[in-house]
Amino acid sequence: MYRILRREAFSDTTFLWEVEAPDVARAAEPGHFVMLRLHEGSERIPLTVADYDRDRGTVTLVIQALGKTTLEMRDHYKAGDGFADFVGPLGLPQHVSRTGHVVLVGGGLGVAPVYPQLRAFKAAGNRTTGIIGFRTKDLVFWEDKFGAYCDELIVCTDDGSYGKPGFVTAALKEVLERDKPDLVIAIGPLPMMNACVETTRPFGVKTMVSLNAIMVDGTGMCGSCRVTVGNEIKFACVDGPDFDGHQVDFKELMLRQKRFKGEEAAANNDYAHVCQVEKVLFEQNKTNYKKYKDVAPHATRMPERDPLERSRNFKEVNLGYSMADALAEAERCIMCSKPACIEGCPVSIDIPRFIKHLLVRDLDGALAVINESNLLPSICGRVCPQESQCEAQCIVGRKLESVAIGRLERFVGDNAKPRAAAPPRFDRKLGSVAVVGSGPSGLAVAADLVRYGCDVTVYEALHVVGGVLQYGIPSFRLPREIIAREVDALKALGVKFETNKVIGKTFSIPQLLGEMGFDAVFVGAGAGAPAFLGIPGEFAGQVYSANEFLTRVNLMGGDKFPYLDTPITLGKSVIVIGAGNTAMDCLRVAKRLGTPTVRCVYRRSEAEAPARVEELRHAKEEGIEFFFLHGPVEILVDAEGNVRGMKVQKMALGEPDDKGRRKPVPLDEFVELECDTVIYALGTKANPIVTKSTPGLELNKWGYIVADEYTQATSVPGVFAGGDIVTGGATVILAMGAGRRAARAIGAYLASGKTQWPITQADAEAFVPPAPVAAEAER
Numbered sequence: 001m002y003r004i005l006r007r008e009a010f011s012d013t014t015f016l017w018e019v020e021a022p023d024v025a026r027a028a029e030p031g032h033f034v035m036l037r038l039h040e041g042s043e044r045i046p047l048t049v050a051d052y053d054r055d056r057g058t059v060t061l062v063i064q065a066l067g068k069t070t071l072e073m074r075d076h077y078k079a080g081d082g083f084a085d086f087v088g089p090l091g092l093p094q095h096v097s098r099t100g101h102v103v104l105v106g107g108g109l110g111v112a113p114v115y116p117q118l119r120a121f122k123a124a125g126n127r128t129t130g131i132i133g134f135r136t137k138d139l140v141f142w143e144d145k146f147g148a149y150c151d152e153l154i155v156c157t158d159d160g161s162y163g164k165p166g167f168v169t170a171a172l173k174e175v176l177e178r179d180k181p182d183l184v185i186a187i188g189p190l191p192m193m194n195a196c197v198e199t200t201r202p203f204g205v206k207t208m209v210s211l212n213a214i215m216v217d218g219t220g221m222c223g224s225c226r227v228t229v230g231n232e233i234k235f236a237c238v239d240g241p242d243f244d245g246h247q248v249d250f251k252e253l254m255l256r257q258k259r260f261k262g263e264e265a266a267a268n269n270d271y272a273h274v275c276q277v278e279k280v281l282f283e284q285n286k287t288n289y290k291k292y293k294d295v296a297p298h299a300t301r302m303p304e305r306d307p308l309e310r311s312r313n314f315k316e317v318n319l320g321y322s323m324a325d326a327l328a329e330a331e332r333c334i335m336c337s338k339p340a341c342i343e344g345c346p347v348s349i350d351i352p353r354f355i356k357h358l359l360v361r362d363l364d365g366a367l368a369v370i371n372e373s374n375l376l377p378s379i380c381g382r383v384c385p386q387e388s389q390c391e392a393q394c395i396v397g398r399k400l401e402s403v404a405i406g407r408l409e410r411f412v413g414d415n416a417k418p419r420a421a422a423p424p425r426f427d428r429k430l431g432s433v434a435v436v437g438s439g440p441s442g443l444a445v446a447a448d449l450v451r452y453g454c455d456v457t458v459y460e461a462l463h464v465v466g467g468v469l470q471y472g473i474p475s476f477r478l479p480r481e482i483i484a485r486e487v488d489a490l491k492a493l494g495v496k497f498e499t500n501k502v503i504g505k506t507f508s509i510p511q512l513l514g515e516m517g518f519d520a521v522f523v524g525a526g527a528g529a530p531a532f533l534g535i536p537g538e539f540a541g542q543v544y545s546a547n548e549f550l551t552r553v554n555l556m557g558g559d560k561f562p563y564l565d566t567p568i569t570l571g572k573s574v575i576v577i578g579a580g581n582t583a584m585d586c587l588r589v590a591k592r593l594g595t596p597t598v599r600c601v602y603r604r605s606e607a608e609a610p611a612r613v614e615e616l617r618h619a620k621e622e623g624i625e626f627f628f629l630h631g632p633v634e635i636l637v638d639a640e641g642n643v644r645g646m647k648v649q650k651m652a653l654g655e656p657d658d659k660g661r662r663k664p665v666p667l668d669e670f671v672e673l674e675c676d677t678v679i680y681a682l683g684t685k686a687n688p689i690v691t692k693s694t695p696g697l698e699l700n701k702w703g704y705i706v707a708d709e710y711t712q713a714t715s716v717p718g719v720f721a722g723g724d725i726v727t728g729g730a731t732v733i734l735a736m737g738a739g740r741r742a743a744r745a746i747g748a749y750l751a752s753g754k755t756q757w758p759i760t761q762a763d764a765e766a767f768v769p770p771a772p773v774a775a776e777a778e779r
Helices: 022-027 068-076 108-123 143-147 168-178 190-203 250-257 261-283 323-330 340-344 351-359 363-371 377-383 405-415 440-452 480-493 509-513 546-555 581-592 613-621 688-692 732-751 761-766 773-778
Strands: 002-009 014-020 033-037 045-048 051-053 058-064 085-090 101-107 127-134 152-157 183-187 207-210 226-229 232-235 242-244 431-436 454-459 496-498 520-523 543-545 573-577 597-602 625-628 630-637 643-656 662-674 677-680 719-721
Touching: 014 068, 022 051, 022 058, 022 085, 033 058, 045 058, 051 108, 058 068, 058 108, 101 108, 101 168, 101 190, 108 127, 108 143, 108 183, 108 190, 127 143, 127 168, 143 152, 152 168, 168 190, 183 190, 190 207, 190 250, 226 242, 226 250, 261 351, 323 351, 323 405, 340 351, 351 363, 351 405, 363 377, 363 405, 377 405, 377 480, 377 732, 431 440, 431 732, 440 454, 440 480, 440 520, 440 732, 454 732, 480 496, 509 520, 520 732, 543 546, 546 581, 546 677, 573 581, 581 597, 581 613, 581 677, 597 630, 630 662, 643 677, 719 732, 732 761
Parallel strands: 101 127, 101 183, 127 152, 183 207, 431 454, 431 520, 454 496, 520 719, 543 677, 573 597, 573 677, 597 625
Antiparallel strands: 002 014, 014 058, 033 045, 033 085, 051 058, 207 242, 226 232, 630 643, 643 662
16 A cells, blocks of 8 residues: 555645655656556556655655546545555656756646656756646646746736736747747646647747656556657657657547547546435435435346256356446435334344445445344345345335345445454453354354354354255355355354264253353254155155255255265156245256256245245246146155156135135145156254253244244253244244344343343343454554
8 A cells, every 4th residue: 555645735626645655756757657546446547746755755746636536536535545556657757958948838737747847957957937827826836836946937827817817828939939948848738738839830849748648557568558659659658758749649649538538427427426425425414315206116137147048057046236236226225214124134234324335335334334233245135035024124115116135235245345354352251152053043143242252163063064055055046155255254253163063962052051161052953854745655765855955966966976976866857845945946956957847836826935036037937837726645656666746636725824825725626747756845844953952941832942032042041042943944034133132142141140041132132242352442
């Protein structure tokens, strides 16, 4: 990083930076320029060296705020700030010798780069005349600095508000007529330099001009700075930037300079919009800043891989928003004064605040807001059913399509630069906690507890971390590198993971709380026992549970058999029973394994299907056949006991059940569907391994752990539980919400010295997490 030592404003648009750059200062000469880049994603811009101090190791630049980058330099950088890149000195220095009478003309911003040349020509023993021009008196700068090295100084203003009225060319012509110089140097905008050249041409006076404004890379690589000089192609960054103006083809040069005019105007408009948004939302803290008529009615479409292509591989289907997509969607948020979307989020992300940062292009700030509540945004943005949670509560959605909050969360998680993670330091540890299971609830509780000052160890029964994220969700929905990245962030915070440890077998919960010395235990083991219907034919070898099928593929690489060792056999026709998200995963995986015919059988209608609308659509696009209002009654097998088909009964919808869904009513009509393989995707039951080995742990009639809905506290002191082992099969984000509630309650329990049980909602709400030592030092 390069540091700005001094910043001085000359006017609303013109300002000075003195930059600490010893290497550049040591080599700089009059006529040199530098290339500057503010940060990742910024353009490289050329700036002429206005001054340098070899002893102090500084280079002085004078900048006019015209384009996006220079406006950003003006508005967002002050003395003490740093920026990314400062390359130079570049170009050839001006040839300075004892010439006689030298006239140096600076127009507007060109006044600054003329100054070191003026000083050098004066030091070489020349008589110097300075002509500096500005639009108005308010824009005049460095008059005294020029006066110190000029035998004669003429200050011009276009509007006549100061000095000599008119353009610098008029003053130059007068000097040419009364005291013909030996050399003229003109630096400023291209039209101004062209005018000076045409003014001196009749007098036959050599006129040098500086063409550094047309650079891109500044080192001779790109050729963008090519210019015709004396019928030869020259490159300004290596052959210049100073050239004999009488030889320069200005007409060609000015045409080339206009090639990005439209793009530059768009960038300026965008920057102005961002500044206005920043003023309204951050400085004025306004809410409801946009009316419905100004909001695009439909959510920005998610780019997707072509259905035929994606049905043949496991590459991610949803490709993610581009920056333009994300900003367009963020603009649909009206920043309502009472954001119901936060209430709809199980982990209470401050959604308007993260979108506010996104609107002003502050992706890192947006990620920091999300991370206050959720350290797994790239995962949640992909697999959470936002349409039934935060987006269902979106105020915009009352009249238009809801803001695509999940897609924006994913974009931020994927594209923001996470802060370098390190274990937070505390004066003393709050306690040590064992977490059973590394699924969503376990990861969420671990993330919060380690930030509260706990030593956290997560025990995972499988050989990889992630639980259902790894074995239950295919990579075309959740790429494995995304899981690895999010888990690595938790490891960097100090969370310890131990795989291949089955709690209830390898260790028991009483052992964790006893001889192993943990102060509390959180059980997030999931509900991994599959459910079956009990119909004839289920014994067949070609009948899989969704867990077995997905685990063989997602976790064991069954799609790569025989190159990997785990086999999977599907035949030519597969039927999946169920229509939830897991069923959609099974259907789409079977299609990707090359099965010609893949069917879904579901006893209710499509409207009652639990799967996300997007998942249903994707499955249809990929060639899945759906048999809604059909209920399985028998799996048909051949003489050898192999699956040959399924007998299904047609259904009609009757009255709603206790969950509000209309009950399927059997009709006296049956159909036989041919198939080789059947996959059950009917949800899961509680896995008893942990619960059976924990004396005193209260279970409900289905075998799930009974836990307080606010604190996740169980019947066993020091033991908390959350996620599917408490609720039954649910969503990733609901499990994470339980983990976060548990973390707060565990914090309260440990802060009390483990003297109070059960922990109440009031106890959890009153808990104040200890502040890390580093955070206190910063304040």
